[in-house]
Amino acid sequence: MSEYKIHALVCSGTGCRASESDMVVENLKTEIAKQGLSDFAQVVKTGCFGFCEKGPIVKLIPDNTFYTQVKPADAREIVEEHIVKGRKVERLLYTDPDSKEAVNDSKSMNFYKKQIRIALRNCGVINPENIDEYIARDGYEALGKVLSEMTPEGAIKIIMDSGLRGRGGGGFPTGLKWEITRKEVNEQKYVVCNADEGDPGAFMDRSILEGDPHTVLEAMAINGYCTGASKGLIYIRAEYPLAIERLKIAIEQAREYGLLGERILGSNFNFDVELRYGAGAFVCGEETALIHSMEGLRGEPTLKPPFPSVEGYLKKPTNVNNVETYANIPVIFNKGAAWFASIGTEKSKGTKVFALAGKVNNVGLIEVPMGITLREVIFEIGGGIKDGKKFKAVQTGGPSGGCLVEKDLDTPIDYDNLIAAGSMMGSGGMIIMDEDDCMVDVAKFFLDFTVEESCGKCAPCRVGNKRLYELLNKITDGKGEKADIDRLINLGSVIKDTSLCGLGQTSPNPVLSTIKNFRNEYDAHVLDKKCPAGVCKSLMVYEIVEENCVGCTACARACPVGAISGERKEVHKIDPTLCIKCGACEERCKFNAVIVK
């Protein structure tokens, strides 16, 4: 069989299917057959291009022509002009929004710059269990250069110039942290990698460790050289067995090659890495708690200062950084500080990895330059909201963050803007919510998590969050009063101001930000005893509309608790005292006679 010379890739993702891409496929096939070119050109349905806003998308290869908003009727012209005569159909070409010019080759579209893989550069590209593949992609080059050509001060200056900030949540300048640790005088110092990753829904760090473990080892060794530490520790949760397995293999291979151990690459520098396992408590991601957990003590935070860089593991100066922070380090040395600093915004450089979750079409792991807008992330890369529903809010920063809404969609994402908008960068979880999500319920979900995870050391967090949770429960149960909303706000502020560690200091954020942005929803629960999104079961009432009911008895037979009464061919009735709000009747009724109020 001969090979096809032209492929027409037609997007068949959810977004494009909604705008008739299936018909485009059919018509293209028919037109190609009409021209007798079925052996020459093949039509292929593909997954989402991430360009749903301008769908349906048709891409022709080999010449990378990118057609947007293609209608079924355009198929003929594409075949007759492009496939037969080799002339592009100008009017369907993608036009660059800045230059207003038609783009001929999709490789030069700005859209592809929306994701830049720095921390994830090797994920999904190399075999993580083979050090050779890492080395073939410039692995350990940065370590070699730093050891043979640079002083610790000189190397730290490069990190400072790059503008890299911690990806573990706080956004502390990485170069500055290294410098503080370096300046401490002590015969023993430590380098720690924080791989605790406790955010619900986050898996950025896990993916890096599973996909590219050597990058973390290389960066930790560089960190050790810069700060004067000979020992590295990776604190990883025991629930990450695959990441642990791959790290172990990577450490073995690096030792075998002499890239960990004594006199690395002919220098006087010795460095080795060990794993430490966490039991998966969220609070153990906080650096002081993490250190105590490694010391064999209870995983409880202690007051800062002293900061770990000054007094950390076994009271020695300890430099703690996050997995993703480390994953950026080798690239900065290989491509230069200026290159790194050219990506991002004024105060937030480089990229950030996010785990997209919730009601978005393309759930997954993305890496985008700082300064991208939430709209681009959610609607272009994320492919928009599932089932064509309406966007409502996005939670960044996990249980410590807040929700952002429609008006925030065009704000460039960086550390400072997210804080100004009432949320935070956090470690990179991004949960998208649609019109069917109840914001009081969302706040309750996150608070449930923090109540569970509070270590109990300080009263505001231990007791305060519990009380916050009870108040929310009261509201979703339909027993809330007007003053409860003010109580939430007051108590939340006190918890923020008086808690000992970052967990308590941020735990009321989901409550406070949902009240700020969705006060009307709280009011509806409290004043009207209604849940506008139809989530809070206690507030729902199932009823039968008399005009629509034909008395088919389908609902009565579906009800598991026998709450529906009525004779055949007569209007049925639901007894609200028996109803358990399971929705079975609504699902069964063919006449739209059952409604939820």
Place this chain on the structure above:
Amino acid sequence: MGKVKTLDDLRKMREELKSKTALRDKSEHSEGMIQVKVAMATCCIASGSRETMNYLADELDKRNIEAVVTQTGCMGYCYAEPTIEVTIPGKEPVIFGYVDEKKADEIIEKYIRHGELVEGIIPMNYKNIEDTTK
């Protein structure tokens, strides 16, 4: 392999490793093998990528197709897992989504044997650091 003693050693080694893979990519004859990478992170394994990998390795072998099946990290397209990347010598890599045994069979028969694309390709939508020339 023994220890890498200096930065020069490392660089030499890299050149060797690079040319090895480059040769593999370019050559037209039997040495240039087909490469299949299966995303094998926790998320992918949960959606069956291990079964897919085993199936691909077994079937390619049974059908006498010379190919290397390797594992790699998360490709990021979690909504379409299991995902695999197939590189036929001399061609651009292609990523396929939702690869269960049926799809894997189709990919072997159509794409790997005949270079014919099959449905379920996932268009790449990111830049690598090599592409950012600023």
